[in-house]
Amino acid sequence: MQISPSILSADFANLQHELDAIATADWAHVDVMDAHFVPNLTLGLPVVEALLKVSPIPIDCHLMIDDPDRWAPGYAQAGAQSVTFHIEAATDPVRLARAIRGEGARAAMAIKPGTPFAPYEELLPELDMVLIMTVEPGFGGQKFMADMMPKVRQAREAVRRHGGEIWIQVDGGVAADTIEQCAEAGADVFVAGSAVYGADNPELAVEALRALARA
Numbered sequence: 001m002q003i004s005p006s007i008l009s010a011d012f013a014n015l016q017h018e019l020d021a022i023a024t025a026d027w028a029h030v031d032v033m034d035a036h037f038v039p040n041l042t043l044g045l046p047v048v049e050a051l052l053k054v055s056p057i058p059i060d061c062h063l064m065i066d067d068p069d070r071w072a073p074g075y076a077q078a079g080a081q082s083v084t085f086h087i088e089a090a091t092d093p094v095r096l097a098r099a100i101r102g103e104g105a106r107a108a109m110a111i112k113p114g115t116p117f118a119p120y121e122e123l124l125p126e127l128d129m130v131l132i133m134t135v136e137p138g139f140g141g142q143k144f145m146a147d148m149m150p151k152v153r154q155a156r157e158a159v160r161r162h163g164g165e166i167w168i169q170v171d172g173g174v175a176a177d178t179i180e181q182c183a184e185a186g187a188d189v190f191v192a193g194s195a196v197y198g199a200d201n202p203e204l205a206v207e208a209l210r211a212l213a214r215a
């Protein structure tokens with residue numbers, strides 16, 4: 001059970017300090033948005049490179065961008081330890097996942113709420129993680145979509161069938177009142193933005209979420 005706080009809800013003027021505040025988490029989740037694939041704009045490779053220099057924990061890059069075939073391997077090359085592309089935006093996901101792994105990073109595929117998992121099951125051997133979105137990507141602080149739990153279950157069953165160590169991540173609205181159902185459905189990596197950075201003490205929030213996920 002791993003916790004990956006999203007810095008989307010952090011103070012962008014003090015990102016080094018905000019990363020230090022979650023040093024006990026497993027990953028720092030960095031949301032890259034291009035104002036094309038999603039209707040929001042955040043940060044790109046130069047900022048990720050700067051974060052990689054100071055982050056006390058590995059960086060989990062969630063790319064909500066068009067043309068990940070072109071851009072995603074660069075994040076792995078820069079040193080991001082996990083790089084997630086959206087399957088809806090990828091042209092050649094097999095080649096892309098291999099390029100990410102070829103740069104030494106974990107490769108992950110993300111699936112929006114309206115996208116089914118089944119057509120992409122055959123990609124599992126190329127992947128280290130599947131991200132099932134539990135909100136429409138683009139913004140932090142949205143309401144958790146409990147109706148995505150069957151998709152998490154389906155992905156977990158597929159991973160079991162295929163064997164191998166493929167993680168299942170959930171992202172969006174994950175908090176103390178929603179994390180248990182995600183774990184129960186088969187998720188093992190939990191992204192939480194507002195639930196961590198909106199708390200008085202982010203470190204305690206991480207520990208509380210971890211304990212609930214393990215329960």
Ligand code: DX5
Pocket residue numbers: 006007008009029031062135136137138139140141142171172173174191192193194195
């Ligand atoms: C949404 C991003 C999420 C976001 C989650 O598109 O992918 O990572 O930061 O924020 P919360 O946890 O507040 O829903």
Ligand code: ZN
Pocket residue numbers: 006029030031062171191
């Ligand atoms: Zn995200």
